[in-house]
Amino acid sequence: METEKKLIAGLDKKTTLVILISSGVLVGWSLISSVMNLGPITASIITYSLYGFYWFYAIRYKNPLVLRLVIFGTVAGILELATDHYLVETINSLVYPGKELMIWSSPAYMPFAWSNVILQLGFIGVLLTRRFGILKASLILGLAGGMYIPLYEHLANNAGWWWYKNNTLMVFNAPVYVIVCEALISLSLPILIQNAEEHSLKKTLSLGAIEGIWILVSAFLAFSIAG
Template identity: 70%
Template sequence: METTKIPGLDKKTTLVILVSSGILIGWSMVSSLLESGPVSASIITYGLYCFYWFYAIRYRNPLIQRLLVFGTIAGILELVTDHYLVDTIDSLVYPGNELMVWSSPMYMPFAWSNVLLQLSFVGVLLTKKKGLLVASIVLCLAGGMYIPLYEHLAKDAGWWWYHQNVTMIFNAPLYVIVCEALISLSLPFLIQYAERHTITKTVYLGIVEGVWILLSAYIAFTIAH
């Protein structure tokens, strides 16, 4: 179990992450109820992403800085996974009436960065309190429930949806739930490694996470579609 102090891990930052996570969930719920369309996804995504950078720089928080770098790199590489889901297996659908990069909305890398930051921060807390193994298991289960919540809300919000030619749980395919669980499983280990090395290593670990997202999607679709 980790006992040394982690720079940037404090009560104020914990509160900021928890409150901002709640805001994201609340915004998604309201957007779903109002069927507000892609513009609401862009507003909350860019707003949160800019806020996290402001907080990291304003308060010189090294943990949030690293998580942002990690999440941004992984989020950019997730565009490959989106292309796989949209064009290779023809499962994921975006409305298309928005700015796109390759097969994804322009905001998507930053949306992934926000969610990876939130989950990774929780992973840091759990690792410090309960150790790496427990943190990985808990985050795996939490990620398998937390991210698919957005998948469920996104359809009614008009952000994205899935062809229902696979096993579904509400509006989320079973393979997506398995994929998100696998992604979350990796976070405590990678983030713990990033804490102990240079920022350049954090970039490399973001690349590793981006590749793992694609592998997780492939594995999950193979075994659970």
């Protein structure tokens, strides 16, 4: 019964609404940036703003689930820099404009952008797990991630945030291998973040590292299959 109370506290209606609204804000901002071709500065603005907001919300309202998801996403996002390097330098597919501060082959905001998206999808994964169980939740989130993130990729292209060279099969502005990769990434989230609000800090860091490594593995697999 105590565990149930903790799970409900982490998934209260207010927090669910906040996560859903913030997800809508990200899509809306991306859409406006895309239509107006506003360039990479708008990617930095929305990324740092959302990332800071999630930290504020987690600490201000003492929400252990959001706190663990921020930490989990941050570790995964930092390790994702290796995946970006693979896409940019090894397979020469991903292109950044290079007009902003860079870390390795990526814009400096990129780890935090990944953290934001992983938090949003991860939170939805927790909701789905409670409703459908871990297996169905993974399949649903994998399908949803395979559709949601490529939309983000498409908008990012027109916004001038980043784009892909048209040297592989594309759906709008997203390569098919990216869609497969994002689906694999989303597929992994429910099982890794199950009961995330109860994770110790050490376990959260470890699981975030596993997710970061899985992102790179997913990119290898997806490019081998659909690249």
